[in-house]
Amino acid sequence: MSAWRCEGLVYRYPDAARPALDRVTLSVPEGACTAVLGPNGSGKSTLLRALLGTLAPAAGTVRFGGLTLAEWPRAALAREVGVVPQGEEAVFPMSVRELVGMGRYPHLGPWRREGEADRRAVREAMRRADVDGLADRPVGTLSGGERQRARVARALAQEPRALALDEPTAALDVAHEMAIFELLRDLGRAGTTVLLVTHNLNLAARYADRLVVLDEGRVAAEGTPSEVLTAELVQRVYRWPARIVPHPGPGPDTGAPQVVPLAGEMCGGIRAEDGHAA
Amino acid sequence: MKPALRLALLLAALAAALLLAVRLGAVPLSVREIVDAASGRGDPTTVTIVRRLRLPRSLLAALVGGALAASGAVFQALLRNPLAEPYVLGVAGGAAVGAVAMVALGGLAATAAPVSAAAFAGAIVAVALVFRIAAAAGRALDTRVLLLAGVVAGAFFNALILLALTFADADSFRSAMFWMMGSFSGATWRGDALLAAYMVPALAVLLALSRPLNLLSVGEETAAYLGTRVERVKLVAYGVASLLTAAAVAASGVIGFVGLVVPHVVRLLWGGDHRFLLPASVLLGATFLVLADALARVAAAPTELPIGVVTAFVGVPFFVWLLRRRGVA
Incomplete structure (x- = not known):
């Protein structure tokens, strides 16, 4: 059973010479960790965005859990898929707890107040991402690595069935990078589907169940780490x-x-x- | 302190400010006289002062302050820009063109009803124009494109105003300037009721968008991943906040500073969750303009100071003090 499945995916940025994604067909298995690798500009982040419905492909289909993305209401999808995007800058002051608490929004709708289950999910997410000591710190005063872990915590607070991360360890030191990968493996073992874009070939080979290598918008290789690398x-x-x-x-x-x-x-x-x- | 308690205190502060504003003036009144006059008893002159002049005027100041502060908070979140304010999409310029055209070329008094209607129409035309300019650039709701379109449209409206003023006679010129400085002297119960009738549903819609606004102030992509239909929320929020600003400007002219600073004060003191930020900004913005208008009436009596002068003279030092004490993000 696959979580994501895309067929013949084509995406072209305006004024680009070649398509960023060129007839990409692949499936991301459920309850396993899949890492997308490839050189700069090979289409990794574009693929992730297309799988998440942020970019509308010129051709091809994307399905998640058997339904096409168009069939998923935005809020329902947000209850299933947690995302850690590459960069975001909050312009107004906000505490780490508030940022992580936003992970509960898909479960709350516009009016419902946070209940005990929501607070527990936020606490647990902050503990797992190792930011519980930073709960009251303004996000703006955090280091790049701390901020990244706070974003991971927010995605965990969603309690999603699948987690998508775009270079989650780009700004992290070795210990925190390893901690994130350990966390992703634990999540995968517990049945969460993990889809991750990374430049770290070696950690991907050690922690991911499957690797997908992109090159110039095409799938260059796909399979277990020892098959691919x-x-x-x-x-x-x-x-x-x-x-x-x-x-x-x-x-x-x-x-x-x-x-x-x-x-x-x-x-x-x-x-x-x-x-x-x- | 619980958010609900804070809001209750802000509401009490607004009530106290309204009472103070009705007491102050050329004829100072006691609370007792005000209560009597409001229920139609006592000296007929006092009744007129309270019921026809000070009460509708203070309420208008409160409504406009609340509308501008809420609209400012929404624009800051949508544009992810601390410098955003209610007039950023050209609403003020468009409204001023409408009003100045009526005053300078039509020879009407600044407080006449058609001037208010023309200002409202001008504001709506301005917003539509800014969205058209942004749409011509291909991305109608791209925040950076919208900001630029707002600035460009504003410059164009300013040129139109200067052109109209060039051909206006001295009296019309003075009236037009008076309108542009903003004033609550034209307040009527009817105008208050109109503004209030629009504000209630507008604020309810914005409050329902609190969580999406929290997410949008972090980032549009993040908001989408957390379940927000970004384009729809932006369209509704821009539309409602622009109409809110247009209604406020039509009622009282262009009053600066409230919409920019009040949301920042609330954020600095109590954080930026829009479920609290929006109602708190409404109450604080209302209180601020009620007090500023009272000060404008009595500070240099019998001359009435432009309300914008008071808001800036009082607000700027306070904001600088707050910034030094708290720092920004």
Whole structure:
């Protein structure tokens, strides 16, 4: 059973030379973690936005839970799908608790007041995203990483069936980045569908059940991390030579493929060599 | 303090301000005299002063203050811009063109009813024009395009006003300037009732949009992901807030500062949740204009100061003090 399924998705930005998405067909399985990878400008965020209904595709269909996006009322979709967008700047002062509390809005409608269940969901979300100590801080005074975790908490407060994140760890240090990925894996284990756009190939390989690699708006590869992450693919898609080594462990992800990009004079030589091999 | 209690206190402050405003004037009145006069007893002159002059005038100040503050709060949220105010989409300029045309070219007094109607019509034309300009740029409800369209339309209306004034005689010129400075001296029960009858449903609609407005002030994409039908909410909120401003301007001319600063004061003191921000802004904006108008009447009596002078002289130092104490986000 798949959470998202899109077929023949085409999207073109105004005045763009080539479509940002070019006949993309893929499905995102339910209750698993899927990571979308690809170089800058390969269409990752565009794909995410099309799957979330923010961008209307020129051609193709997007379904979530069996229904096309047009069939989903906006508020009902917001009760099913939590989103952590890439960047947003609140211009007016607001506390972290207020920001996270907004995650309950899809459940409340215009008039209903927050009940005990809502407050509990907000507290639990702040605890899981490790922002419970920041509850009363104005969002504007947070560091980039803290702000990002507050946004993750807001999506968790929605108690969604599926979670979509656009580069959620871009501004985070190693510890907080790992904590987010651990959290995503826990959510996946508990049955939440996780769809994530990231540049971190190695963490995606360790934590995601499935990888989708985009290149120039097309799906270049799709499958489990060990199927997808090969030296040949990295070289072809990212245009940079790399070696793939197994994760040395210890840990549950021992043996996961890890990408080591090569440096210095190795680039030239191996790039040429790989070029011949490919 | 609970939000409901805060609102109750703000309501009490408004009632006290109204009472004070009715007491003050060329003939100072006691509370007792006011109560008697309001129920039609006592000295006929006092009855006239209270029932025909001060009460409708103070109520108009309260209604206009509430309308402008609520509209300012909504525009700030929709445009995600702390500098936004009720006149940002050209409402003031359009209303002024309508009013000045009537006064300067039609020779009417600034408080005449057709002037008010022309101001309202001008305001509506201005809003429609700004949306048309923005739509011509391809994205009718893109906040940045709308802001630019508002600025451009405002400049055009200013030019029209200056043109009309160039050909006006001295009396009309004075009347037109008087209208543009804003005043509550033309208040009537009928005008008050009209404005109130429009404000009640308008505020109810905006209050129902409180949560979407909270989300929109964070970001449009985020608002969509949290269940808001962004384009529809924006269209309704822009429309209702613009009409609210137009109705206020038609009743009293262009009164600055209230719509810009009152929402900020509420945010700085009590936070930015629109479910509280909107009603609190209405009450605080109303109180502020009632007191400002009373001060405008008595400060340099018998000369009446322009209300805009008072709002700025009182409001600016207070706001600077608040900013220094609290800081902005």
